[in-house]
Amino acid sequence: MKLELHKIHVSQLRFGPSTGLEGSCLTVNAEELRALLLEDSHLADVELDIAHPGDSVRIMPVKDAIEPRCKLEGPGEVFPGFIGPVETVGEGKTLVLEGMCVLTTGRLVAAQEGIVDMSGPGADYTPFSRTCNLAVVLHPREDVKLHEAEHACRIAGLKAAHYLAAHCKNHPADTVESYEAPSLREGLGAHGSLPKVAYIYMLQSQGLLHDTWVYGVDAKRILPTLISPTEIMDGAIISGNCVSACDKNNTYVHLNNPIIRALYDRHGKDLNFVGVVITNENVTLADKQRSSSYAVKLASMLGVDAVVISEEGFGNPDADLVLNCVKAEKAGIRTVLVTDEFAGANGASQSLADSCVEGDACVTGGNANATILLPPMQKVIGDIGQADVIAGGFFGSLKPDGSLEVELQAIMAATNELGFNRLGAYTI
Amino acid sequence: MPVVHMASIVPISQSVGANRIIPTVAIPHPLGDPTLDAAEEKALRRKLVEKALTALSTNVSEQTVF
Numbered sequence: 001m002k003l004e005l006h007k008i009h010v011s012q013l014r015f016g017p018s019t020g021l022e023g024s025c026l027t028v029n030a031e032e033l034r035a036l037l038l039e040d041s042h043l044a045d046v047e048l049d050i051a052h053p054g055d056s057v058r059i060m061p062v063k064d065a066i067e068p069r070c071k072l073e074g075p076g077e078v079f080p081g082f083i084g085p086v087e088t089v090g091e092g093k094t095l096v097l098e099g100m101c102v103l104t105t106g107r108l109v110a111a112q113e114g115i116v117d118m119s120g121p122g123a124d125y126t127p128f129s130r131t132c133n134l135a136v137v138l139h140p141r142e143d144v145k146l147h148e149a150e151h152a153c154r155i156a157g158l159k160a161a162h163y164l165a166a167h168c169k170n171h172p173a174d175t176v177e178s179y180e181a182p183s184l185r186e187g188l189g190a191h192g193s194l195p196k197v198a199y200i201y202m203l204q205s206q207g208l209l210h211d212t213w214v215y216g217v218d219a220k221r222i223l224p225t226l227i228s229p230t231e232i233m234d235g236a237i238i239s240g241n242c243v244s245a246c247d248k249n250n251t252y253v254h255l256n257n258p259i260i261r262a263l264y265d266r267h268g269k270d271l272n273f274v275g276v277v278i279t280n281e282n283v284t285l286a287d288k289q290r291s292s293s294y295a296v297k298l299a300s301m302l303g304v305d306a307v308v309i310s311e312e313g314f315g316n317p318d319a320d321l322v323l324n325c326v327k328a329e330k331a332g333i334r335t336v337l338v339t340d341e342f343a344g345a346n347g348a349s350q351s352l353a354d355s356c357v358e359g360d361a362c363v364t365g366g367n368a369n370a371t372i373l374l375p376p377m378q379k380v381i382g383d384i385g386q387a388d389v390i391a392g393g394f395f396g397s398l399k400p401d402g403s404l405e406v407e408l409q410a411i412m413a414a415t416n417e418l419g420f421n422r423l424g425a426y427t428i
Numbered sequence: 429m430p431v432v433h434m435a436s437i438v439p440i441s442q443s444v445g446a447n448r449i450i451p452t453v454a455i456p457h458p459l460g461d462p463t464l465d466a467a468e469e470k471a472l473r474r475k476l477v478e479k480a481l482t483a484l485s486t487n488v489s490e491q492t493v494f
Contacts, residue, residue: 208456283455285437316455319437354443 001181003230004093006072006173010100013050013132019167026100026164028134033163037136042144042152047106047137049381051118056378058122058404059135061113062412063104064157064239065128065252068097070165071234078165079158079235081216090181090230095165095173101131101252102164104157105382106138114245114412115374115404122374125414127421128252135381136160150209154240157251179264181228184275188303191272195305198275199259200295200324201227204241204248204312205280211240212249212312214278220287224279224295229260232276246368246414247340249312253413253420259308259338262419274302279324281317292323296331306334311417314342314368318352322359329358340365340415345407365415366423368408376402432480434458442491448483449493452476 009024016027030048037046051057069078074092077084103116116128123129138156140149188196203212205220212219214227214237227236233255241248263273279295282288299307307328311321318339325335337359341351347367384398397404408414413421433446436458441449452458459473483494 206455283436284453285439285451288437316437316440319439322439353440 001091001228001230003074003090003179003181003233005096005177005179005233006093007096007098007175007177008168008171009174010097010132012052013100013134015048015050019164021168021171024099026097026132026168028164033160036163037138037156037159040152040156042140042148043138043156044141045139046156047139049135049137051116051133051135051381053118053123053130053132055118056120057118057381058374058377058379058384059103059105059116059118059133059381060384061105061382062116062128062245063113063153063242065250065412066102066104066157066161067252067255068100068102068161068165069235069255070095070162070169072169076234078162079238081213082155082158082238083162083235086215088231089234089236090228090232094234095169097165097168099131101128101133102136102157102161103128103133104136104138104153104160106153113242115406115410116412117374117377120375120377121372122411125372125408125411125421125423127413127416134160134164137382147209150240150242154238158235158238179230179233181230184302187272187274191268194268194270194272196274196303197263197271197306197308198277198299198302198304199263199273200299200307200309200328201257201259201276201278202309202311202317202320202324203237203278203280204243204317206243206283206313206316209240209242210313212280213238213240219278219280220282222278222280224277224291224298226298227276227278229257229264229276232257232260237278243313244368244409245412246409247313247365247417249416249418250413253416253418256420258419259310263308271306274304279320281312281320283316288320288323292320292327295324296327296333299328299333300331304333306336308336308338310338311340314340315353318354321352322354322356325359326356334361335359336361336363338363338365338417338419340417341367342369342409343367344369345371363419364424365417365419365421366408368415370408371405372408372411374404374406430484432483434476434480438493445491447488447491448486449491450476450480450483451493
């Protein structure tokens with residue numbers, strides 16, 4: 001498999017009569033896009049808005065972030081199972097509108113959605129303050145059930161992202177990146193002396209709207225399996241998560257997984273990146289035991305020397321992380337864990353709900369319980385009334401002047417466990 | 429005072445230092461099971477509670493999963 005990412009840099013968004021690019025400015029025909037999204041009868045209304053880096057704008061509650069992509073060549077279409085057919089993706093050419101993002105927002109389905117501040121102190125804590133954002137404010141019909149509303153909002157974000165990219169197909173790319181995903185026979189036989197490394201990619205699958213989808217399949221229903229990293233770049237994994245914003249893997253970070261990027265960067269230099277194993281984080285102990293055993297078995301079958309394991313979310317997924325770690329180490333596979341911490345406001349409490357002595361190489365995305373005061377913004381896109389009920393917010397979070405006192409937990413991707421953000425921590 | 433920890437993820441119960449541990453059904457419904465009918469679910473719940481009461485009255489010298 002070989003995938004080329006044809007990247008076009010977008011530095012400005014505006015509304016206008018025809019959707020398309022002029023230089024690095026993307027014009028969006030708002031009425032055309034609204035009409036496309038309103039084809040879904042679950043939605044009563046859709047509003048579109050634009051926010052640029054540095055604007056005095058707060059977007060909340062944000063459900064998902066999606067980078068616009070579409071296929072230029074190759075089988076299938078991006079976001080298989082949702083936008084594209086359930087055809088294997090990850091080959092050919094894919095157009096990427098980088099520097100911009102679709103953020104789905106509005107009063108959605110659950111308390112656990114995030115904040116994106118485009119300026120001020122909060123902007124430092126979210127990577128989406130540095131993208132030009134098209135905010136898609138969704139209003140599901142009142143009579144639509146919760147899970148149907150989540151589904152409608154999830155699809156709307158993917159549709160909008162695909163629509164934007166598909167209207168830029170004739171624009172030349174600024175950069176082209178090429179990613180090879182060779183057969184196992186070829187990959188395992190290459191780079192003889194270098195340590196073989198796989199990536200165990202844990203996907204949130206607790207249910208109750210804490211879900212991830214793989215080719216349209218609910219990840220709680222999968223056994224761990226192999227996936228090509230290039231399939232992930234084409235949107236084979238998408239987020240359906242209404243869960244704490246700081247460390248859920250939204251669709252944008254799945255598409256741009258920094259662990260995969262880093263493994264590619266070092267491939268053939270100091271390691272041989274041989275594959276990705278996706279696994280889940282289900283809600284029964286039997287599921288956790290089965291999935292951890294199966295994921296580690298796949299790594300053993302690959303014969304790898306080491307695995308990088310990333311967690312999604314916190315709390316009981318810490319048990320999945322620890323099970324994956326212990327079983328891999330016992331199988332003779334060295335591990336590096338990537339997680340974040342819920343160590344109390346002062347950082348002095350136990351960081352994870354579970355631990356193990358084998359987990360001696362751990363990367364953290366920071367402490368999500370740390371609090372921050374977000375000053376008022378001139379404009380709020382979405383619904384600021386949600387501040388008191390989002391995870392990381394609390395009664396009284398919203399001050400009379402419009403400022404917010406929240407835990408970092410409430411900020412989109414603040415402590416991302418793929419290393420997507422800039423936050424970290426050190427041991428004292 | 430003896431304490432019984434009823435929770436679905438045993439390794440976490442062990443990690444937090446519980447001495448008497450009763451494994452339960454699942455995180456969203458530790459003492460229930462929405463796939464069962466009402467009578468079956470009541471029987472399941474009673475069984476778990478009785479197990480917990482037994483654990484509560486049992487002497488233990490180390491972390492014990494009942």
